[in-house]
Amino acid sequence: MKEKKEREKSITHVQFGSDYIYLGLNCIYTRREKEGGVQHQMGRAFVYVIIGGGVAAGYAAHEFVQAGVSSGELCIISEEPVAPYERPALSKGYLLPEAPARLPSFHCCVGTNGERLAPKWYNENGIELILGTRVKSADVRRKTLLTATGETISYKYLIVATGARHTVDLPTSELTPGLKALKLEEFGVNTLDAPNVCYLRDVADADRLVDVMQSRSGGQAVVIGGGYIGMECAASLVINNLNVTMVFPEAQCMARLFTPKIAAFYEEFYQSKGVKFVKGTVLTSFDFNSDGKVCAVNLRDGSKLPADMVVVGIGIRPNTSLFEGQLTMEKGGIKVNGKMQSSNSSVYAIGDVAAFPVKIVGETRRLEHVDSARRAARHVVSAIIEPEKAGEFDYLPFFYSRVFTLSWQFYGDNAGEVVHFGNFSGNTFGAYWMNKSHLVGSFLEGGTKEQYEALAQATRLKPKIEDFAELESQGLEYAFNVIQKPPSPLPAEVGGGSTLVLDKPLHVWHATTGVIVAASVAAFAYWYGRKRKRW
Numbered sequence: 092m093k094e095k096k097e098r099e100k101s102i103t104h105v106q107f108g109s110d111y112i113y114l115g116l117n118c119i120y121t122r123r124e125k126e127g128g129v130q131h132q133m134g135r136a137f138v139y140v141i142i143g144g145g146v147a148a149g150y151a152a153h154e155f156v157q158a159g160v161s162s163g164e165l166c167i168i169s170e171e172p173v174a175p176y177e178r179p180a181l182s183k184g185y186l187l188p189e190a191p192a193r194l195p196s197f198h199c200c201v202g203t204n205g206e207r208l209a210p211k212w213y214n215e216n217g218i219e220l221i222l223g224t225r226v227k228s229a230d231v232r233r234k235t236l237l238t239a240t241g242e243t244i245s246y247k248y249l250i251v252a253t254g255a256r257h258t259v260d261l262p263t264s265e266l267t268p269g270l271k272a273l274k275l276e277e278f279g280v281n282t283l284d285a286p287n288v289c290y291l292r293d294v295a296d297a298d299r300l301v302d303v304m305q306s307r308s309g310g311q312a313v314v315i316g317g318g319y320i321g322m323e324c325a326a327s328l329v330i331n332n333l334n335v336t337m338v339f340p341e342a343q344c345m346a347r348l349f350t351p352k353i354a355a356f357y358e359e360f361y362q363s364k365g366v367k368f369v370k371g372t373v374l375t376s377f378d379f380n381s382d383g384k385v386c387a388v389n390l391r392d393g394s395k396l397p398a399d400m401v402v403v404g405i406g407i408r409p410n411t412s413l414f415e416g417q418l419t420m421e422k423g424g425i426k427v428n429g430k431m432q433s434s435n436s437s438v439y440a441i442g443d444v445a446a447f448p449v450k451i452v453g454e455t456r457r458l459e460h461v462d463s464a465r466r467a468a469r470h471v472v473s474a475i476i477e478p479e480k481a482g483e484f485d486y487l488p489f490f491y492s493r494v495f496t497l498s499w500q501f502y503g504d505n506a507g508e509v510v511h512f513g514n515f516s517g518n519t520f521g522a523y524w525m526n527k528s529h530l531v532g533s534f535l536e537g538g539t540k541e542q543y544e545a546l547a548q549a550t551r552l553k554p555k556i557e558d559f560a561e562l563e564s565q566g567l568e569y570a571f572n573v574i575q576k577p578p579s580p581l582p583a584e585v586g587g588g589s590t591l592v593l594d595k596p597l598h599v600w601h602a603t604t605g606v607i608v609a610a611s612v613a614a615f616a617y618w619y620g621r622k623r624k625r626w
C-alpha cells in the first residue's frame with residue numbers, strides 16, 4: 092500500500108544540475124519542493140496545440156482529422172466553455188424571437204454544410220478539448236503554454252486562433268462587467284457596470300443580450316456603431332419588438348465597406364422598419380436610474396436618447412497579448428507568411444488574430460471574416476503536415492451579412508473607382524470596384540448562388556475594364572462573360588504577391604517519445620523556466 096502511494100507520488104526522477112525533478116503521475120516537483128511538500132500539476136505534451144476554440148479552431152480540428160492525425164496528438168485549449176461553433180449565428184439565428192438557434196445545432200462545421208462537430212466528435216477522434224480554460228502565458232522559445240489551471244502544455248507546433256474581443260485582453264473571470272465595457276471607457280464613457288449595456292462576441296454575451304432584449308420588449312434600444320454587428324443587432328432588435336435608434340460618427344452605415352449609394356439603400360430599408368439613424372456624432376455619457384441601469388444616452392451633439400437598453404458594436408481588438416514581444420506583429424495582429432507561419436517557425440496564426448499576405452491585393456492584411464478563418468484553418472493544417480505540397484495561402488477576401496429579408500456578399504477589395512449596377516429600387520443590385528482599371532472588388536445584394544459564384548470568380552480574375560459605362564449596363568452579365576472567356580495573365584503591378592519571406596521548411600513530426608520522455612521534456616521545461624524565473 093505504502094509502495095503504491097510512493098509510486099503515485101513519483102514514477103521517476105531526473106537529475107538536473109544539483110537538483111532533482113520528480114515526475115509524478117499528475118505532477119512534477121523539485122527535491123526542494125518535495126521536501127517542502129509542494130507539488131505542481133504536471134504538464135502534457137502534444138504534437139499540435141491550438142489556442143482558442145472558435146471558428147478557426149473547429150475547422151482546423153476537422154482538417155487534422157481528415158489528414159489522419161493520431162489519437163492524442165492534437166489539443167485545443169479554449170477559454171469558452173463550449174466546443175467550437177459558428178460565431179456568425181450569434182447575431183442572426185440566435186436572436187430570433189421564434190425557434191432561435193441554440194447549441195449544439197451550430198457547432199462547426201455546419202456553416203459550410205459540413206459535419207457538425209459536437210464535443211463527442213473530439214473525444215471519438217482522440218482530440219484533447221480543454222474547455223473553459225484560458226492560456227495565461229506562452230513561451231515560444233521553450234514551446235510551452237501555461238493555463239489558468241496551472242497546467243503546462245508543451246507543443247511541437249502551435250496554432251494561435253485566439254480571435255478578437257470587444258474588451259481588454261484579460262480573462263473573462265477577471266473582467267467585471269464594467270471592465271468589459273473598457274472599450275467604451277477608452278472613449279471616456281463610463282458604463283458603471285450597467286446590466287442593460289450589451290456587447291456581442293460569444294454565447295455568454297448573446298444569452299445576456301437575449302435576456303435584456305426580451306425583458307425590454309416594446310422599449311427603446313440604442314445601438315452604438317454602424318458596422319455589421321450594429322446593423323445585424325439593430326435588425327434583430329426590431330424583429331424582437333424594440334424601437335431602435337442607431338448612433339454612429341460616420342455619415343453612413345457600414346462606412347468601411349459600403350459606398351454612399353449602397354448605404355442609402357440599407358438605411359432606407361431600415362427606416363421602413365422603424366429604425367432611426369443619428370449620424371455624425373458619438374456617445375459621450377449615460378444617464379442611470381436608481382437600479383443602476385442606463386436610462387438615457389447623451390450624445391456629443393447635445394441630444395439625449397431615452398434608452399431601455401444599449402447594444403455596443405464599435406469594433407474589436409485581436410487577442411495577441413500572449414505573444415507581444417515574442418512574435419512579429421503587423422496590422423494589430425500576428426504577422427504570418429503564406430503558410431500562416433509566424434516569425435517563430437513552430438508557431439502559426441489563423442483567423443481574426445492573423446495578419447497574412449493577401450496576394451490578390453498585394454498586401455498583408457488582418458481580416459475579421461468567418462470565411463477567412465475557415466479557409467486559413469484548412470490551409471494551415473496542410474502547411475504544417477505537408478509543407479512541401481502546401482502552396483501559399485491565396486485568398487480572395489469574402490464577407491457576407493444577412494439582415495431582415497436582405498442578404499449581401501462582397502468579394503475582393505473595395506479600393507479605387509466604383510461602378511454600380513442593377514436596380515436599387517428592386518431586389519438585386521451591386522457594385523464593382525476598379526483599381527488601375529482592373530476589377531478588384533464586387534458586391535451583390537439579393538443574388539442567387541450562381542450569381543455570387545460568378546462574381547467571386549470574375550473578381551479573382553481581375554480583368555481589365557475598358558469601358559465603365561459598358562460595365563454598368565452589363566452589370567451581373569459582365570461577370571458571367573468574364574468567367575466564360577478568362578482574361579490573359581495580369582501585369583505584375585496589378586497582381587500583387589506574397590510580401591513575406593518563408594522561414595526554413597518544416598517537416599512532419601511524429602510523437603514517438605514515451606510517457607517518461609515526454610514527462611522529462613515537460614519537467615525540464617518547468618525546471619528551466621523556474622530557474623530563469625520566467626513563469
Ligand SMILES: Cc1cc2nc3c(=O)[nH]c(=O)nc-3n(C[C@H](O)[C@H](O)[C@H](O)COP(=O)(O)OP(=O)(O)OC[C@H]3O[C@@H](n4cnc5c(N)ncnc54)[C@H](O)[C@@H]3O)c2cc1C
Pocket residue numbers: 142143144145146147148168169170171177178179180181182224225226227252253254255291292293320410413441442443444458459460461462464489490491492493
Ligand atoms: C456576433 C458576430 C457575428 C458575425 N457575423 C459574421 C458574418 O456575418 N460574416 C462574417 O464573415 N463574419 C462574421 N463574424 C466574424 C467571424 O465570426 C470571425 O471572423 C470568426 O469567428 C473568427 O474566427 P477565429 O477562430 O479567429 O476567432 P473566434 O471565433 O473569435 O475564436 C477565438 C477563440 O479563442 C478563445 N481565446 C482567446 N484568447 C484565449 C486564451 N488566451 N486562451 C484560450 N482561449 C482563448 C476565445 O474564447 C474564442 O473561443 C461575426 C462575428 C461575431 C462576433
